Amino acid sequence: MEGLSQALLNGLVLGLIYVAIAVGLTIIFGTLRLVNFAHGAFYAIGAYAGLIVAQHVGLVWGFVAAPIAVAIFAVLLDRLVLRFFYSKEPTSQLLLTFGIAVVVQETLRLVFGGTTQQFPVPPQLATSFALGAIQYPAYRLVFAAGVLVMITVVWLFLDRTDYGLIVRAGIRDRIMVQLLGGNIERASTVVFALGAAIAGLVGAAASPIYSVDPNTGFEFLVPSFVVVVVGGLGSFWGAVLGGLLIGELQSVTTVVYAPAANVIIYLCMALVLVLRPQGLLGESEVIRQ
Amino acid sequence: MSALLETHGLSKTFGHFAANAQIDFSVEPGELRAVIGPNGAGKTTFFNVLGGTTPASAGTIRFKGRDVTHAGGYRRVHLGIAKAFQTANLYPEQTVRQNARYAALGHVQGPFALEVFRRSQRLAAVDAAAERALARLELTGVAEQRCGDLSHGDKKRLDIAIALATEPEVLLLDEPVAGMSRDEARKTELLIRKLAAEMTVLIIEHDMDLIMGISDSITVLHQGHVLATGTPLEIRENPRVQEAYLGGHSQAELAHG
């Protein structure tokens, strides 16, 4: 019983990481119609940027610096390279972002070495918290709460602001937005930076829990793709639901039958594909993109 | 005489919006039937459901007495239902001839053939059917042109040629003369008359002169429902049809007719 509660809590933490990455992928897909293979790279850059700043300036500043550094990187990437590919077919965008992901991963490996590194847990949170019968690390609880707050903020941004309107409309009909005169070019950059910043912040915030190495980006990216497919590409709440579902599934399976933990999420995805190809909360119209 | 193509209670809904609702429809062999209605009446959706582009939400479609409601688009092509699209749907990088050849090949070989060691050129029937279709639409002269470079009218005619190359029994024409010059439209009208002598033709068109002149019968759709079916004269005189057109957004269309 305790093992299961523990697993459910772990699944929540893992699921929230997936949610954060998948939400970024989703809003970027919504505005730019771009599936961003480099999104895992953003996560990794965030983790390493946070690590350096934390070591040299201070722990808290690490968490501040990570999203900013990643957002700046994303804006440069968008303005210097990606925007020339906006009008190209989706597969060549996919190839490009894949290439960028490889370049980032290998640059990180050159600079920081291939070994695993770990962010220190902030000393104030280096305790555990009694939740009923089990003791759970305080940092993980704070992390989970933080991600939930962040998701809420992003959702409010999408729901209440003009940019959000463009994003939501863009998911449905990009041409319509252009006809209505939305400045989709600038909104795209803002959204791209926002999605990147989320990944960067989570990358830094999660690395006291899950250590970081240059491959970490891809390791989190692929399950996040599964999340997006399960939840429904382009659906915000689909990303949230899918992320929690996949995180819990993976974590609970680890307790029940560990060897299957990494396989089960793909089986789950196959099942969703057979029964509901557009994803749990996806709309069938976007599926043929 | 039994109907060639008929639907019963055919509906197509998008979310809560019913684009087609409870459509009962039937066409006799050899008939030239027009489907008209104000914009948004559900004409193109109806053709899409008939052709198999989108599945029906409810109801049945029967072709030659056979239930084809759940047959995919390509199966219906092989049963004898072909379609020309509202905006010409072509292979823009290929020559005009190759466009027609694809269609003829589809007809001759069937939905799938694992012919990895032989080229389609050995199938004389393919070239013959393609040339025939091009000749009928007077496109032989431009057969070697890249079809992306054709004029708008020629593109639409090539689209019809593609449909013909599958040797259909029923031909669905979605606004065949839309955007054509007067001359092109006249030429196409003559062609449709000729085709109607050989096969069953269903046509959506906004040009009322054309419709009233060539149709054997007309079905009027309004807000997804069948409003009336009858001869051109009956339709012209039908007060409900007049009301639908005058009450709708498309007064100009009836005035035009």
Add this chain to the structure above:
Amino acid sequence: MSAADVGAVSLARRRRSVLAVHDLRFVALTVLGLAAFPFVLHALGGYSGLATQILLTGIAAIGFNLLLGYAGMLSYGQAMFYGGGGYVAGIVATRFAGGHPNLWLAVLAAVVTTALLAFCVGLLVTRLYGIYFALLTLAFAQMVFFVVEQARDWTNGDDGMQNVPTVGMPFFGSTIDLNTGLPALDLGPFGNLSDVKLWYVFAALVTLLVLWFTRVLVRSQFGEVLGAIRENEERSTFVGFSPRLYRLAAFVIAGALGGLSGALRALFDATVPIDSVGIDRSGSFVIFTIVGGVQTIFGPLVGTGVIMYLQNVISGKTDAWRLIEGLIFVLVIVFLPSGIVGTLLKRRRTRKQLLDTVKATP
């Protein structure tokens, strides 16, 4: 017979006669290229065995290109077939050979298994398109990776299969040892003829066969329809083709080629690393093909050769090899989207057109 029919028949005849000359030239040039390749590579400083590895790996890239270039399907999962084929061949050679591992048996088992795997995965993934298809192939490849990693009793988990026994190649009653070298003959800077093992001759023959098969396939009726579906799927459905079956068939063929490639590499190297079924492997087939030239017959092989050669030369001197590989890939996508072979072909075509115009002007 109408005039149109007569015209069509004579057209068909003309096309067929042109075909034979082209075919002969293709085979002759390919044989020449494959014969020269190991010696050129030696002169450029490639280690012995690299030529064989390049050819064998290139076969999987050729399969990948069949999907991306000719069917328009971007797969990020080619490694599940490449690695899968390697493991099946390794397992068959190790366990089911009764002390006499048979190359044909191991390869056949690998190709059949990967084709079946491709069929099952294909049933699911060919329902989807573009980016969806890419993500799903990636995800299924990861699933296969984790299954392989967990099945330690069979695959030796993370360590990969070491010491796959040397296979013999039964051939008309006798068994050929592919590790035999050719007769000695000094070729100066190009090394010695005896550096080349029978393995290379065998790999070259298989490669020639695969190249020829690819060329025939893309020009065949099947390839023609595949192209039609790539260019306009909706229209293709409404002239009577079943796009799904074509996409599935292409996926299975690409998978089987991946399996063939992986199996031969495993038997040649006598090892099956866990990486061979990993995500980076899938990515490398993307890189090889794009760099060499998508939608060309030789592109994937050339790309495999260039990248693997550079890796061989550069990775000895610096740790930055994979970064350089990534940069090459990005630069090719941005500045040379047709790849090496594609760009050369384009240039030749433009020159030919120029010459024709010059000739046509009085």
